[in-house]
Structure formats: C-alpha cells, structure tokens
Amino acid sequence: MMRAFLAIVGRDLRLALAGGGDAAIAVAFFLVVAIIFPFGIGSEQALLARIGAGVVWVAALLAALLSLERVFAADFEDGSLDLLALGPLPPALLALAKALAHWLATGLPLVVAAPFVAILYGLPPAALPVLALALLFGTPTLSLLGAIGAALALGARRGGVLVPLLVLPLCVPVLIFGAAAAEAAITGGALRLPLSLLAAFLLTAAALAPWAAGAALRQALGE
DSSP: OHHHHHHHHHHHHHHHHTTTOHHHHHHHHHHHHHHHHHHHHOOOHHHHHHHHHHHHHHHHHHHHHHTGGGGTHHHHHHTHHHHHHTSSSOHHHHHHHHHHHHIIIIIHHHHHHHHHHHHHTTOOTTHHHHHHHHHHHHHHHHHHHHHHHHHHTTTOTTHHHHHHHHHHHHHHHHHHHHHHHHHHHHHTOOOHHHHHHHHHHHHHHHHHHHHHHHHHHHHHHTO
C-alpha cells in the first residue's frame, strides 16, 4: 500500500513539474502578486515592513488556490481517477497522496520563495525563519483543505470558481495566525501561540481532511 501511495505522489509530481507546470505557475503568480502590491499602497518602507508578512501570506494563499482545481480534475476528465479508485489505496489515502503531491509541487516552492519576497518588503532578518516555519505549517494545511474543495467540485460546472469559494473560508484561520506569527517575530511578541495553533490546524487537517475528501471522491465517482 505504501508503494502505491508513493507511486501516486511521484506520478502527480512529475505531471506538475513537467514543462514548467503548476509549480512554476504558482511561484510566478506568488512573486507577481507580492511585487505589484506596493504599487497600490505606496513605497514607504515603514509601511511595507509593517504589512509585509500579511502580503506574503495572502499571496501564498492565492497562489496555492490557483492550482487546486487540478488536484483531481485532470484525472477525473480522462478517466484516470476511476482507475486509481480501483487500486489498492482507499479513497482517503488517495486524497492524501494527491494533497501531498500538490503541496510538494506548489506549497514547498512557496515556502522557499517567501523569505526572498519578505526581504523586498524590509522585514528584519529575525522574522524570516519564523515566516518560513509558519508557511511550512500552513501551506500543507491549505493543500489538505483544498483537496476537500477540489473533490466536492468534481463534475461541477465552473469548478475553477467553485473551489476557491469552498476553500477560502476554511483557510482564514491559517492566514490569520500565520501572519500573526511573523508579526510577533517582528515586534518581539510571543511566538508560541500562533505557531502552536498552526501546528494544531495542520494535525487536525491531516487527520480529517483525507476522509472528507475521500467521501467526496466516492460520491463523485458514484461508488
């Protein structure tokens, strides 16, 4: 079963990375959003440093949402999802494998790119490791929650619009405490609470989201 799990993760990673796919698009979108934001609010360095952590988190969230529809949709459209559902993995583990591949292809590159964007906003060096750690906790949660929305939207018209509408409300707590962790690192506040909550969100999502996404997959496939 573990071999089948890793095979699905590897397959989805290869498809996402082939020809500069979802990974490159997500990082490019993240960088574009972060870079153009100062054009709307001005170039005052103190203001940019104050909002930098929030901008990074919002840009990361939007970039992660960009490719969520494709977590299951491509395989659903060409019939591959039916074949995967007949394999040895139960739907919950299949959904977990898909979410893990999505995070490795999109979320992890965002974690790596975020400190460089934060430097452009003038965040102090002490805040960069905290920002990266918060994103390391938060982005997998986004992928897990996104798997639920992607599974619920399978077969629906305008699924690309429906998935963000389903996922965004669930992601708000992650966004709030992720930005709060970076803000605490900047101001010298307590880091334990926001980071602990992000870790708790991740553990809860890892425990519950695959089952919810798996149930939605069974319904979409008519099992």
